[in-house]
C-alpha cells in the first residue's frame with residue numbers, strides 16, 4: 001500500500017444521522033476548523049456515501065476527518081482501503097457506541113478536544129482487517145452477540161435510551177427468545193495452526209483489533225491495535241442460565257479465565273457456519289455461511 005504525502009485540502013465527512021441525529025455541537029464547533037484548515041465539509045445524505053467520499057479523497061491524496069460513529073468509520077475505512085492509499089485519518093467520535101475511537105484508540109470524548117485531536121493529533125500506524133469482501137477497523141463477530149448487535153441497530157430510533165441501554169435490552173431479548181440461534185461452527189486460524197474441524201456449537205466467536213465492541217463490552221480485553229495480529233475470543237455453548245451469569249461481566253472483561261472461553265491471536269481466520277448466521281463487522285451486519293478474514297498490519301494512518 002502506498003504511503004502518500006497528502007496534497008490538497010482536507011475533507012471532513014460528517015454523518016448527520018449518527019448519534020440519532022444529535023450532531024449540532026459538532027457541526028457548530030467544526031466551523032472554525034473548516035476556515036483555519038481550508039477544509040471541504042460534506043454531510044452524508046445516505047448510507048454508503050461516506051465510503052465513496054473517502055475513496056475519492058484518498059485517491060486524490062487528501063487527508064480525511066470523519067465525524068460519526070463506528071458505522072461511519074467503517075464506511076470511511078472501506079473507502080480508504082479500497083483506494084489503496086494511506087492518507088491521514090482524523091476521527092471525531094460522535095456516534096452512540098464509539099468503540100473504535102474511545103476504546104481502541106482512546107480518543108477524547110469531549111467534542112472540542114476530539115476535533116482538535118482529529119486535525120492536529122500525532123499520526124500512528126493502526127491495524128485494520130479484511131473480512132470476506134470488505135474491510136473493518138475494530139472487528140467482526142458471529143453468534144449471539146452479532147444477533148444482539150443487529151437488534152440494537154433496529155432499535156436505534158427508540159428515544160431516551162443510551163447505546164449501552166439499547167444493547168442490554170437487545171441482549172436480554174436475544175438470550176430469552178433466540179438462544180436457539182447459537183451457531184454450529186468449524187474454524188481454522190493461521191491456516192490450521194489452530195483448528196476446530198468438527199462442527200461444534202458456540203455462543204459467539206469475536207475477532208477484533210481493539211479490546212471492546214457493542215458499546216464498551218471488553219470482549220478481547222488485551223487486544224492491541226498496533227501489534228499486527230487479530231485477537232479472537234471463542235465462547236463455547238453453555239446453558240442459558242450460565243450465559244446470564246457470565247454476560248454482565250464481559251463489560252469489564254471478567255469472562256477471562258472462565259472454562260468455556262478461549263482466546264487466540266492470529267493473522268488469518270477462516271470460519272464456516274452450518275446454517276446462515278448473522279455476522280457484524282464494526283456493528284454493520286450481514287448474513288454469512290463462510291468467513292475469510294486477515295489482519296492488515298498498519299493499514300491505517302490515524303491521528304490520536
Ligand SMILES: Nc1ncnc2c1ncn2[C@@H]1O[C@H](COP(=O)(O)OP(=O)(O)OP(=O)(O)O)[C@@H](O)[C@H]1O
Nearest residue numbers: 017019044045046047069070071072095096097098
Ligand atoms: N444521511 C444519512 N441518513 C441516514 N443514515 C445515514 C446517513 N448517512 C450515513 N448514514 C448511516 O448511518 C448509520 C449510523 O451511523 P453511525 O454508526 O456512524 O452512528 P451510530 O449508530 O450513532 O454510532 P455507533 O455505530 O458508534 O453506535 C451508518 O450505517 C451510516 O451508513
